[in-house]
Amino acid sequence: MEKTDGQVSKGTPMRSEGDKLRILITDDSKLLRKKLRDELENLGCEVIEATNGKEAITVDLENEPDGVFLDIVMPEVGGIEALQVIREVSPDVPVVMLSSAGTPQKLMQTLKMGAIDFIQKPYTREQIARAVESIRRMRAKNLKKAAKKAKEEAEEQIPTDEGGLQK
Numbered sequence: 001m002e003k004t005d006g007q008v009s010k011g012t013p014m015r016s017e018g019d020k021l022r023i024l025i026t027d028d029s030k031l032l033r034k035k036l037r038d039e040l041e042n043l044g045c046e047v048i049e050a051t052n053g054k055e056a057i058t059v060d061l062e063n064e065p066d067g068v069f070l071d072i073v074m075p076e077v078g079g080i081e082a083l084q085v086i087r088e089v090s091p092d093v094p095v096v097m098l099s100s101a102g103t104p105q106k107l108m109q110t111l112k113m114g115a116i117d118f119i120q121k122p123y124t125r126e127q128i129a130r131a132v133e134s135i136r137r138m139r140a141k142n143l144k145k146a147a148k149k150a151k152e153e154a155e156e157q158i159p160t161d162e163g164g165l166q167k
Contacts, residue, residue: 021044021136022046023040023046023048023067023132023135024048024049024050024063024065024068024069025037025047025068026051026055026056026068027074032071032098032121033049033051039125043129043132053070054076056077057089060089061089064090066094070083070096070098071098072097072101072110073100079097080109083110087114092142096115096116096134098119099118100120102118116131
């Protein structure tokens with residue numbers, strides 16, 4: 001998502017580093033979503049939910065979350081397929097895979113596709129806290145990169161006189 005002039009591509013005001021992280025959790029288990037929501041809210045996050053991969057893709061596009069927790073085995077569109085689409089439309093958003101069906105092959109596949117972590121269910125609070133901290137660091141890095149790009153683009157727009165000096 002290209003961010004310029006303090007705006008995200010959809011015209012939403014660009015959030016600052018101090019804002020709450022907006023996290024999308026995607027799992028077909030209502031119980032797991034509730035437990036994970038509680039964990040994330042206790043860590044100071046704002047939570048958005050999706051029940052399957054298809055919904056996760058739509059919610060990602062509409063809400064531009066700072067991070068995504070994505071189950072692998074879900075109806076309609078699975079987590080690996082959803083990860084692939086999310087990577088295409090939101091290449092900088094950190095994605096953490098959650099699964100009780102985690103095989104070494106799936107772990108390697110999702111990490112090669114750009115997931116930042118793979119957490120085996122049942123997870124611990126510490127694993128979720130570490131993943132949130134990774135998302136927070138990546139968000140700060142992305143905000144700095146966006147601010148630098150916006151500054152460079154703004155400097156290119158400053159008119160100059162005939163001698164090349166800024167007016």
